[in-house]
Amino acid sequence: MQEHINRILVINPGSTSTKIGVFDNDQSIFEKTIRHDTEQISAFEQIIDQYEFRKNAILESLDSEGMNISKLSAVCGRGGLLRPIEGGTYSVNDEMLKDLRAGFAGQHASNLGGILAFEIASGLNIPSFIVDPVVVDELEPIAKISGFSPIERTSIFHALNQKAVARRVAKELGKPYEQLNLIVTHMGGGITVGAHKNGRVIDVNNGLHGDGPFSPERAGTVPAGDLISLCYSGSYYREEVMKMLVGQGGLVGYLGTNDAIKVEDMIKNGDEKAKLVYDAMAYQVAKEIGSAGAVLSGKVDAIIITGGLAYGKDFVKEISNRISWIADVIVKPGENELQALAEGALRVLRGEERAKDYPGTISSRTAVK
Numbered sequence: 432m433q434e435h436i437n438r439i440l441v442i443n444p445g446s447t448s449t450k451i452g453v454f455d456n457d458q459s460i461f462e463k464t465i466r467h468d469t470e471q472i473s474a475f476e477q478i479i480d481q482y483e484f485r486k487n488a489i490l491e492s493l494d495s496e497g498m499n500i501s502k503l504s505a506v507c508g509r510g511g512l513l514r515p516i517e518g519g520t521y522s523v524n525d526e527m528l529k530d531l532r533a534g535f536a537g538q539h540a541s542n543l544g545g546i547l548a549f550e551i552a553s554g555l556n557i558p559s560f561i562v563d564p565v566v567v568d569e570l571e572p573i574a575k576i577s578g579f580s581p582i583e584r585t586s587i588f589h590a591l592n593q594k595a596v597a598r599r600v601a602k603e604l605g606k607p608y609e610q611l612n613l614i615v616t617h618m619g620g621g622i623t624v625g626a627h628k629n630g631r632v633i634d635v636n637n638g639l640h641g642d643g644p645f646s647p648e649r650a651g652t653v654p655a656g657d658l659i660s661l662c663y664s665g666s667y668y669r670e671e672v673m674k675m676l677v678g679q680g681g682l683v684g685y686l687g688t689n690d691a692i693k694v695e696d697m698i699k700n701g702d703e704k705a706k707l708v709y710d711a712m713a714y715q716v717a718k719e720i721g722s723a724g725a726v727l728s729g730k731v732d733a734i735i736i737t738g739g740l741a742y743g744k745d746f747v748k749e750i751s752n753r754i755s756w757i758a759d760v761i762v763k764p765g766e767n768e769l770q771a772l773a774e775g776a777l778r779v780l781r782g783e784e785r786a787k788d789y790p791g792t793i794s795s796r797t798a799v800k
C-alpha cells in the first residue's frame with residue numbers, strides 16, 4: 432500500500448532570519464534561510480510588529496520555488512516565550528496566540544512562530560502546531576528553588592533541538608528516550624545544559640536570562656553582588672545592562688565577536704587573552720555538565736554535545752577532557768530544528784501522539800515561593 436504523504440510547512444523565526452522547510456512526512460523537500468536586512472528588522476518597534484513582513488517573505492519564497500501551499504496538511508512553527516509548559520506538540524489556540532502576541536514571558540523571535548503557523552494554516556483550513564518551545568518546563572520542584580525566595584529558577588532553553596537530538600541518540604542506542612538518562616549540551620549563541628531523566632528535562636540552566644555558562648554572546652551566571660553594584664552605579668540604564676548580559680556578554684564582551692571560528696583564528700595567531708577566554712568558556716560548560724551529572728546521581732547513559740560550537744574540535748576536546756569520566760560523549764554538531772518541527776507535527780498527524788492543549792496544567796506544578 433502506498434504511504435500517505437503529509438506535507439508540512441515548518442517555520443523557525445530567528446533574530447535576523449526566518450528558516451523555513453517543507454517536508455513530505457519526515458523527508459525534507461525544500462529548506463531555505465530567508466535573511467532579513469538588519470535595517471528593515473530594526474525599523475519595527477517590537478518583534479511582534481514583524482509578523483506581516485515575515486509572513487510575506489515566507490509566502491514569496493514558497494511561491495518563487497513553485498511550492499503550492501494548497502497541498503499542505505499542516506503548518507508548524509517554533510514556539511516562543513509562553514507560559515511554562517511540558518514538552519511536546521501543541522495545537523495553536525486562542526490563548527496561545529494571545530500570550531505570543533503579548534510576549535507573556537518576554538520578546539523573542541520565536542514568538543512569531545506560532546502566530547505565522549496559525550495565520551498561514553487558518554487560511555488553508557488545516558491545523559497549526561508548535562513543538563517544544565523555549566519555555567518547556569519539566570523541572571523538578573527542587574530545581575526551582577533558587578535560594579533567594581522572591582526569585583524562582585525557570586526553564587528557558589533550546590528545548591526543540593535538545594529533545595530532537597536526545598531522541599535521535601536514543602534511537603542510535605536502541606532504547607526509548609523515556610528510558611534513558613542523558614545530559615544534553617546545546618552550544619550556540621546561547622548555551623544550555625539539560626539533565627534529561629526518562630524523557631523529562633528535570634534541570635537546565637536558563638540560557639536566556641542569566642544562568643549557567645557564558646556563551647558567544649551571553650554572560651551566563653555572574654556574581655550577584657557585583658552585578659547589583661553595577662546596576663546602581665548610576666552609569667547604566669536597565670536596558671543597557673540587559674544588553675551587556677544578553678547580546679554583548681560572553682565572547683562578545685571579552686573579545687568583540689560572537690564568532691567562535693574567528694576566536695579560534697585569534698588563538699592560532701598567538702592571542703593569549705582569546706585562549707584564556709575560550710578555555711574558560713569550555714571550563715564553564717564542563718562545570719555545568721558536571722552538575723547535571725550530580726542531578727542524575729551519576730547514572731548517565733550518555734553526554735550529548737550539539738549546536739554550532741560543537742563543530743569546534745578543540746573546544747569539544749577541552750570539554751570532553753574534563754567530563755568523559757561521567758559517561759560516553761556523543762557529538763552531534765549543528766542543529767536540526769526544522770526536522771524536529773516536522774517530526775513533532777507528523778507524530779500528531781499520524782495519530783502517534785495527541786496534540787496538547789495550551790496551557791495545560793503545568794502552572795499548578797510550580798514550586799513554592
Ligand SMILES: Nc1ncnc2c1ncn2[C@@H]1O[C@H](COP(=O)(O)OP(=O)(O)OP(=O)(O)O)[C@@H](O)[C@H]1O
Nearest residue numbers: 618619620621647689690691692738739740742743
Ligand atoms: N566549524 C565551526 N567551528 C567552531 N565554531 C563554529 C563552527 N561553526 C559554527 N561555529 C560557532 O557556533 C556559534 C553559533 O552556533 P549556532 O549556529 O548553533 O547558534 P544560533 O543558532 O545563532 O544560536 P542558538 O543555537 O543559541 O539559537 C558561533 O559562535 C559560530 O562561530
Ligand SMILES: CCCC(=O)O
Nearest residue numbers: 565587588621638639
Ligand atoms: C535559550 C533559549 C533559546 C535561545 O538561545 O534564544
